[in-house]
Amino acid sequence: MISSYTFGIYPRSEELIEATRKNTENLSSLFQKETEEYITTQTNANLGFVSDPLLKWDDIFRPFSNLSEVTPTALNRIYEMNTFYRVLSFDGSAFTDGGNTVKSNLDSSLPKNKTVAIPEPFTFAELHTSNEFKRKEDFVINLAKMLRAEIDSLVESGFEVIQLLAPSIAYNKEVDFGVVSDALKIITDGLNAKTILHTYFGDVSTKIESLLDLPVSGLGFDITTTPASSIEKHSFSDKILTVGIINSFNTAIEKPQECIKQIDEINAKTKPKESYVSNNFDLEYVPKEFAMNKISVLGEIARGAKDV
Amino acid sequence: MSKLFPTQEIGSLKKPADMLKKVKDPNVSAEEKIKARNDAALLNIKTLEDIGLDIVYDGEVRRVEMYEEPVRYVDGFEFAGRVRSWDNKYYNKARVVGPVAFKQNFHAEEFNFVKDNSNRELKVPITGAYTLADWSYDEHYKSKDELVLALAKNVVRPLVKDLVGLGAKIIQIDEPAATTHPAEMDIFRESINESVKGIDAKFVVHACFSGNDYKALAPQMPEIKAEQYTLEFANRDTWNTGLDDDARKGFQVLKLFKEHGFEGEIGIGVSDVHVNEIESPELIRDRILYSAKALGDPTKVYVNPDCGLRTRTREVSFDKIRSIVKGAELARKEIE
Numbered sequence: 001m002i003s004s005y006t007f008g009i010y011p012r013s014e015e016l017i018e019a020t021r022k023n024t025e026n027l028s029s030l031f032q033k034e035t036e037e038y039i040t041t042q043t044n045a046n047l048g049f050v051s052d053p054l055l056k057w058d059d060i061f062r063p064f065s066n067l068s069e070v071t072p073t074a075l076n077r078i079y080e081m082n083t084f085y086r087v088l089s090f091d092g093s094a095f096t097d098g099g100n101t102v103k104s105n106l107d108s109s110l111p112k113n114k115t116v117a118i119p120e121p122f123t124f125a126e127l128h129t130s131n132e133f134k135r136k137e138d139f140v141i142n143l144a145k146m147l148r149a150e151i152d153s154l155v156e157s158g159f160e161v162i163q164l165l166a167p168s169i170a171y172n173k174e175v176d177f178g179v180v181s182d183a184l185k186i187i188t189d190g191l192n193a194k195t196i197l198h199t200y201f202g203d204v205s206t207k208i209e210s211l212l213d214l215p216v217s218g219l220g221f222d223i224t225t226t227p228a229s230s231i232e233k234h235s236f237s238d239k240i241l242t243v244g245i246i247n248s249f250n251t252a253i254e255k256p257q258e259c260i261k262q263i264d265e266i267n268a269k270t271k272p273k274e275s276y277v278s279n280n281f282d283l284e285y286v287p288k289e290f291a292m293n294k295i296s297v298l299g300e301i302a303r304g305a306k307d308v
Numbered sequence: 309m310s311k312l313f314p315t316q317e318i319g320s321l322k323k324p325a326d327m328l329k330k331v332k333d334p335n336v337s338a339e340e341k342i343k344a345r346n347d348a349a350l351l352n353i354k355t356l357e358d359i360g361l362d363i364v365y366d367g368e369v370r371r372v373e374m375y376e377e378p379v380r381y382v383d384g385f386e387f388a389g390r391v392r393s394w395d396n397k398y399y400n401k402a403r404v405v406g407p408v409a410f411k412q413n414f415h416a417e418e419f420n421f422v423k424d425n426s427n428r429e430l431k432v433p434i435t436g437a438y439t440l441a442d443w444s445y446d447e448h449y450k451s452k453d454e455l456v457l458a459l460a461k462n463v464v465r466p467l468v469k470d471l472v473g474l475g476a477k478i479i480q481i482d483e484p485a486a487t488t489h490p491a492e493m494d495i496f497r498e499s500i501n502e503s504v505k506g507i508d509a510k511f512v513v514h515a516c517f518s519g520n521d522y523k524a525l526a527p528q529m530p531e532i533k534a535e536q537y538t539l540e541f542a543n544r545d546t547w548n549t550g551l552d553d554d555a556r557k558g559f560q561v562l563k564l565f566k567e568h569g570f571e572g573e574i575g576i577g578v579s580d581v582h583v584n585e586i587e588s589p590e591l592i593r594d595r596i597l598y599s600a601k602a603l604g605d606p607t608k609v610y611v612n613p614d615c616g617l618r619t620r621t622r623e624v625s626f627d628k629i630r631s632i633v634k635g636a637e638l639a640r641k642e643i644e
Contacts, residue, residue: 014389020396058395075394077518080488082443084394251388251403251445286445287389287401 002263002275003048004302006246007117007163007198008282009060010038010053011291031055035107041292045299048276049115049161052106059085060119060165060282061128063105067095067146076127079171079201083285090130093142099149103157116154117163120197121147121183122175126168137179144183155193162195164216167281170202170225177210185215196220196242200281205230212239218273220244222280228262232269241272244280246298251290254297260304267308275308277301309429312643313596313611313636314362316575318514318538319433319482320374320616321367321625324348345370346421353426355626360633363429363478366422368616374435374482375443376400377414382463384408388445403445408458410466419474431478431512432471437464437499438492442485453495460502472509479504480512480538484615487515490524497528504533512536512575516615517544521561529570537565538575540614542595543582549594551601559595562602574603577614578635579628584620586627592635597642606643611636 012020016034019027038053057063062085065072069092075084102118119127121144125136133139151162164187169175188195197211198220204211205226211219218240221231224247231241243266245259259277267275277298283291327348331341352367371377376399379385384406390398415432422430437459441452449455468479481503486496504511511533515525517540529537545558553560562574578595579587592611600606611632617625 011389011391017390017396017398077488082399082485082488083392086394249445250447252447284392287391290388 001303001307002267002277002305004277004298005047005049005051005115005161006042006279006283006295006298007051007115008054008165008248008279009057009284010055010282011284011286011288012055013288016055036109038295039107039110041295043111045296046303047295047299048302049113050111051115051117052110054105057105060117061085061088061124063101064088066101067097068092069095073129079167081201081285085127088128090128090132090139093132095142096146096149099151099153102150103153112158114159115161115163116159117165117198118147118150120164120166120169120180121187122180123166123168126172137176140179140183141186144186148187151187151191151193155191160193162191162193163220164195164197166197166199167201169197169207169211170199170204170222172202175207175210177214181214188215188217194218194240196240196276198242198244198278200225200244203227203230208234212236218242218276220276220278224249224280228266232266234270236270236272238273240274240276241267241270242276242278245277245301246279246294248279248281248283248285248291248294251286253290253293254301256297256300256304259297259301263301263305267306272308275305277305309362311362312606312640313600313609315629315633315636316361316363316431316538316610316612317356317365317367317629318577318612318614318616319365319368319480320371320618321352321369322618322620322622323367323369324351324622327369349418349421350425353422356629357426357428359626359630361428361629363431364422364426365431365433366418368433368618370418373399374433374484374616375440378435378440378463378467379444381411381414382408383411384448385444399443401443401445404441404448404455406448408455408463410463413467413470413474415467415471416474419471419476423475429478430476431480432476433480433482433514434464434467434471436481436483436486436513437503438496439483439485442489452492456495456499457502460499464499464503465505465507468503468507468509472507476509478510478512480514481534482514484514484516487518487520487522487525490520493524493528497532500532500534510535512538514538514575514615516540523561523564526561526564526568526570529565529568529572534572536573536575536610538577538610538612540577541599542577542580542587542614545595547585547587547591549588549590551594551598556595556598559598559602562599566603571608573608573610574599575610575612578611579613579632581613581615581617581620581628584624586624586631587635589631589634589638592632593638593642596636596639600639600643
């Protein structure tokens with residue numbers, strides 16, 4: 001058995017979609033009911049770590065629009081997806097609010113073994129704008145400082161694993177790994193929690209060496225875009241390896257035995273320090289009934305895979 | 309068309325509220341619902357004609373939206389549920405669970421009605437194979453390419469053939485997903501060519517702007533069997549009048565099309581569909597004149613909004629179209 005978790009924004013049910021559109025009286029109780037349902041499903045699937053389904057989040061960046069001197073602006077496409085996020089304009093230089101922005105947007109009833117996913121600084125800077133910082137690297141570093149305060153607050157409240165979402169590192173052809181490393185150092189230095197940099201929306205085959213040098217506890221991969229054969233060429237002896245085996249972009253439900261075989265093969269070749277399985281990116285790309293099935297299947301895969 | 313700078317719509321308009329109320333009301337009879345749809349279609353056609361558009365259609369008033377409408381009538385699809393586009397906006401996404409096949413011409417009634425009620429040139433918008441594939445879950449085909457080509461050959465081509473049989477002369481293939489995947493332009497090109505293979509009509513491709521400013525599309529354009537592209541430019545342009553490159557930032561990419569050897573027509577998007585502000589006729593005139601110069605031939609320029617106007621109110625939409633018609637008149641005067 002290996003460990004497991006799902007992360008990101010989960011899909012709302014049809015009932016909740018309608019309620020959010022019509023702003024019905026029972027909206028708040030529906031949010032709570034569905035959040036509890038997702039937490040129960042993860043717990044019943046015996047996932048190693050449980051996450052808030054973030055049902056109130058309109059996109060993975062939106063809570064940060066509550067920071068001072070930050071304004072939500074135009075809609076922008078999320079990479080090559082048929083989905084859009086709102087670009088945030090960071091209008092000042094000091095955009096921390098004491099680190100409670102993410103925590104205050106999470107459900108307080110999560111069990112002790114909990115995880116949360118937030119964007120890493122490079123991705124954050126790539127997808128948003130700053131009026132203050134003309135150089136991208138300055139914006140990245142200041143975002144890292146803001147995120148560190150957020151993460152400290154999360155760790156203090158018991159989050160053991162922090163996913164750092166890194167789609168821009170995967171998607172962009174050119175990545176300044178020096179800046180990425182400096183920013184991640186700000187986030188992880190002396191932190192009392194595991195940090196996993198999760199790449200998706202692009203093939204990182206040629207970047208794995210650089211990724212392995214980054215100051216994070218582990219790396220996560222979407223194996224629909226980065227082939228397992230590329231990951232298998234590397235040793236993960238001093239890193240956690242998370243394989244995003246559950247495809248959030250297709251309704252086809254994964255076959256547990258095939259997945260278990262694949263995970264065992266990857267682990268045999270990479271010899272990771274610890275092995276996790278997860279979804280490849282936000283489950284909200286499939287409707288709720290499929291997401292629920294996929295969470296259960298993930299638990300089955302984790303239970304069936306050989307321990308490392 | 310002999311007239312310079314013909315004006316046209318892209319497709320969708322916001323549906324009239326009274327029609328929506330009637331078609332959603334379970335107490336309204338089927339006959340009354342048909343009448344409500346016909347009245348709304350007629351209203352759109354006549355309004356567009358009265359404003360002075362040269363090429364018209366019915367504002368896609370009978371369609372649910374551009375993805376769900378065709379998928380409802382194609383074998384091999386099953387709806388999975390809604391997924392988010394942004395915020396509280398969702399679309400109904402389908403799974404491909406078997407071989408895709410054309411069942412019936414789902415635009416026949418709509419086309420026949422427009423044909424019977426307009427003397428203008430008609431442009432029929434249909435959703436392209438690549439976009440249908442890209443916006444669906446595929447649980448059946450071995451690859452996305454295989455699904456795209458199956459849709460092109462087995463769904464879009466029979467639909468186009470049938471529409472042409474009914475008298476359609478201009479077909480616009482809507483492909484908003486095409487430019488979102490710059491690395492998949494080869495299969496996009498092949499899907500259009502397969503969709504129109506052996507069919508005698510004028511084909512227009514509508515592709516939305518995405519990320520790389522049509523740079524991936526440009527090299528493919530001469531190889532795609534389309535006479536015209538209707539594309540977005542206004543939403544990246546300045547609101548200043550003028551014919552210089554700085555004023556016409558959004559239109560500079562036209563030069564790239566020419567460099568890649570494309571000699572066909574461009575339906576230039578001169579009105580931003582994401583804002584309520586109405587572009588002045590003078591601004592539209594300058595966008596047209598700049599485009600005519602960039603393409604080196606004014607007869608290659610058609611004029612339209614960036615995209616369908618269904619996200620704007622009907623008042624704003626029609627005001628924008630009015631301004632487009634006036635702007636084209638001003639541009640004609642400058643040339644003639």
